Amino acid sequence: MNDRNNAPRTLRMSLARLREEFDSSFALPLHAANAQAGRMLCFAAGAVKFAIPMGDLLALSRCGSIAPVPSHSPGLLGLAVVRAQVVPVYSLPRLTGAGAQTGDCHWLALLRGGVPVALAIDALDGYAFESAAQSVAGETGFSFPPTWNTGLIRHNAELYATLRGAQIYDMITQGVSQEGKGNAT
Amino acid sequence: MNGQSTFSRKLALSFGVVVLLTVIAALVASYAMSRVITRKDHVIEVNAKALVSTEQMVTALFRRSAALRGFLLSGSPEMVDRIEQTHRELLDTTNMLRAKIEDPNSRAKLDQILEADQTFENDIHREIEMKRANVPTAEIAQYVLQNAQLARNHEEQLVDEFAAAQRNVLEDGQREANQVANIYRMIVAAITALVIVTALILGRYLTRQLTGQIGSAVQDIQSSAAELQTTAAEQATGAREQATAMNEITTTMNELLATSRQIAGSAQRVSSIANDTATSARHGDQVVQRAHESIAGIKRQVDQVVTHMLELGRKSQQIGGVVDIIGELSEQTNILAINANIEAAGAGESGRRFAVVADEIRKLADRVAVSTKDIRNLIEDVRAAVNSTVMATETGSKAVDAGTRDFSDLAVSLSQMVSLAGTASEAAREIELSTKQQSTAVEQVNGAVANVAQVSREAESSTTEAMQTASELATLSRRLTQLVKSEVSA
Numbered sequence: 001m002n003d004r005n006n007a008p009r010t011l012r013m014s015l016a017r018l019r020e021e022f023d024s025s026f027a028l029p030l031h032a033a034n035a036q037a038g039r040m041l042c043f044a045a046g047a048v049k050f051a052i053p054m055g056d057l058l059a060l061s062r063c064g065s066i067a068p069v070p071s072h073s074p075g076l077l078g079l080a081v082v083r084a085q086v087v088p089v090y091s092l093p094r095l096t097g098a099g100a101q102t103g104d105c106h107w108l109a110l111l112r113g114g115v116p117v118a119l120a121i122d123a124l125d126g127y128a129f130e131s132a133a134q135s136v137a138g139e140t141g142f143s144f145p146p147t148w149n150t151g152l153i154r155h156n157a158e159l160y161a162t163l164r165g166a167q168i169y170d171m172i173t174q175g176v177s178q179e180g181k182g183n184a185t
Numbered sequence: 186m187n188g189q190s191t192f193s194r195k196l197a198l199s200f201g202v203v204v205l206l207t208v209i210a211a212l213v214a215s216y217a218m219s220r221v222i223t224r225k226d227h228v229i230e231v232n233a234k235a236l237v238s239t240e241q242m243v244t245a246l247f248r249r250s251a252a253l254r255g256f257l258l259s260g261s262p263e264m265v266d267r268i269e270q271t272h273r274e275l276l277d278t279t280n281m282l283r284a285k286i287e288d289p290n291s292r293a294k295l296d297q298i299l300e301a302d303q304t305f306e307n308d309i310h311r312e313i314e315m316k317r318a319n320v321p322t323a324e325i326a327q328y329v330l331q332n333a334q335l336a337r338n339h340e341e342q343l344v345d346e347f348a349a350a351q352r353n354v355l356e357d358g359q360r361e362a363n364q365v366a367n368i369y370r371m372i373v374a375a376i377t378a379l380v381i382v383t384a385l386i387l388g389r390y391l392t393r394q395l396t397g398q399i400g401s402a403v404q405d406i407q408s409s410a411a412e413l414q415t416t417a418a419e420q421a422t423g424a425r426e427q428a429t430a431m432n433e434i435t436t437t438m439n440e441l442l443a444t445s446r447q448i449a450g451s452a453q454r455v456s457s458i459a460n461d462t463a464t465s466a467r468h469g470d471q472v473v474q475r476a477h478e479s480i481a482g483i484k485r486q487v488d489q490v491v492t493h494m495l496e497l498g499r500k501s502q503q504i505g506g507v508v509d510i511i512g513e514l515s516e517q518t519n520i521l522a523i524n525a526n527i528e529a530a531g532a533g534e535s536g537r538r539f540a541v542v543a544d545e546i547r548k549l550a551d552r553v554a555v556s557t558k559d560i561r562n563l564i565e566d567v568r569a570a571v572n573s574t575v576m577a578t579e580t581g582s583k584a585v586d587a588g589t590r591d592f593s594d595l596a597v598s599l600s601q602m603v604s605l606a607g608t609a610s611e612a613a614r615e616i617e618l619s620t621k622q623q624s625t626a627v628e629q630v631n632g633a634v635a636n637v638a639q640v641s642r643e644a645e646s647s648t649t650e651a652m653q654t655a656s657e658l659a660t661l662s663r664r665l666t667q668l669v670k671s672e673v674s675a
Contacts, residue, residue, distance in 0.1 A: 011556070011559075011560075014552070014556065018549060018552050022545050022548075022549055039540070041523070041526075041527075053530070054526055054527050054529075054530035054540075055530040055531060057527045057530075058527065058531075059524055060520055060523045060524050060527060061520065062520065112531065124519075124523070126551075127526070127544065
């Protein structure tokens with residue numbers, strides 16, 4: 001009975017705190033906002049966590065049905081409809097050779113670029129800022145190809161592999177992933 | 186006369202046989218007497234009378250001859266009349282004999298007599314006429330000697346012959362009558378002898394039968410007398426034991442009387458207790474009725490609780506649907522916020538503040554998502570609690586139903602208890618009344634037992650007398666046996 005009576009009060013307190021935080025966020029100074037350059041979207045794809053700069057993304061949408069198509073490209077999952085256009089959907093673990101896309105696809109991140117390309121995302125983990133303090137490039141735990149010019153950031157005690165949109169385009173167009181090379185040979 | 190017939194029947198049958206034979210002998214004797222008498226009567230009526238009539242004819246014949254001689258001597262008309270009278274007597278007698286006699290020879294002889302008489306009559310009329318004509322007596326005498334005397338002699342000869350014949354017939358009839366009498370005398374004698382022999386045989390047979398049966402009966406009497414002695418002795422012993430038993434029964438009856446009075450008192454107390462039980466059961470029945478009504482109210486309340494709980498479950502489902510919508514909205518908001526961040530990032534420096542707003546909106550959406558998750562968890566808890574409550578209330582409702590049924594059964598049981606208590610009270614009253622009647626009956630039985638004891642003592646003395654009587658009967662039977670054996674040997 002006490003828990004039931006306390007639940008609405010806790011909810012009201014939580015709402016009040018949220019309102020306060022929301023209101024206080026607008027009170028931040030502009031330089032603090034400017035200091036937040038290099039904002040990245042953190043997400044999980046398969047067993048690997050990735051971070052992509054927000055500026056390299058065009059949009060985020062829910063993952064609908066993905067129609068598989070025959071292709072020699074190792075990371076191509078299929079075709080999906082995003083914002084009224086058909087786009088190819090790729091798996092970052094496959095493209096990077098970090099593993100398979102084992103989880104369910106919940107989101108599609110549309111890359112900003114010449115050709116619309118979508119990435120399959122299992123779960124969104126929030127935003128991270130690519131700053132010197134957060135950059136942990138060189139730490140162990142990942143075995144990306146040496147040609148990759150990638151780094152690592154820490155967010156919520158988790159390591160995320162940072163990828164650029166251009167890198168992803170290169171992986172797709174040049175087939176630089178390890179698995180893609182193996183399949184090609 | 187088979188062995189199964191009684192002796193009186195055998196005696197009556199034997200007497201009947203003897204009487205029958207005697208009657209037959211008497212009938213035969215009577216018949217013989219009748220035949221002999223008839224024969225004698227016939228001899229007397231026919232033959233003797235015929236002989237007498239013959240003598241009358243002879244007499245008439247002599248009287249007419251005497252009258253004729255008188256007329257011839259005196260010439261008196263009176264003599265003529267006497268002649269005519271004797272002639273008529275002779276004719277009448279002759280005709281009478283002719284009517285009675287059946288013998289043809291005798292009838293022929295009578296015809297000859299009549300013919301000779303007519304001749305003699307004609308001679309008589311001639312002599313009368315000669316006398317009247319004053320014919321000399323010598324001539325008349327001559328005529329008489331030549332005619333009338335002959336005719337008269339002839340007629341007398343015929344009459345004598347007829348008389349002799351009738352005497353012979355009479356003697357023959359007497360002999361035949363004597364022969365018939367002798368025959369029937371012999372028959373009667375034979376039947377009499379047969380009756381005597383039969384009577385002797387039957388007497389012998391009945392004597393033997395009677396002796397055998399009396400001997401058997403005497404033996405039976407002896408054995409019965411012995412049995413009677415034994416039985417009388419046993420009865421005497423039994424009577425003494427019965428008297429002793431009657432005393433014990435009297436003692437037991439007194440104890441039974443006391444017990445019956447105790448039972449009557451107990452039955453009265455049981456009746457009172459049964460009445461109290463019936464009153465308590467009725468009170469309990471009223472309490473059960475009120476409890477039943479209370480349980481019915483509880484059942485209605487439980488049903489309302491179940492209804493409310495179900496309604497609460499439906500509301501929880503609706504809340505879950507709203508929370509789902511809120512979660513969907515928060516997700517959409519999150520997407521919008523991310524996309525706004527993306528757009529803000531694409532806008533460069535001008536989109537930074539917008540990115541801050543979008544970021545806060547995203548955070549808010551995240552918080553909303555967390556809160557909706559908490560709400561969903563809470564709703565799930567509420568639904569689980571509602572389900573548990575509904576199940577508990579359903580269990581309670583079932584328990585209430587079971588309690589209602591139990592109370593109904595309890596009400597029925599209490600009603601039955603009231604009825605049974607009434608029945609027990611009635612039975613206790615009947616037991617009390619019956620026990621009082623039993624006490625009265627026991628007192629009566631006690632008196633009757635005393636009378637029976639007195640009767641037993643009297644029976645004991647009577648049995649002693651019966652033993653003496655049986656002993657005397659045995660003595661008498663022995664004497665009768667000796668008497669029968671002496672008769673049989675004789």
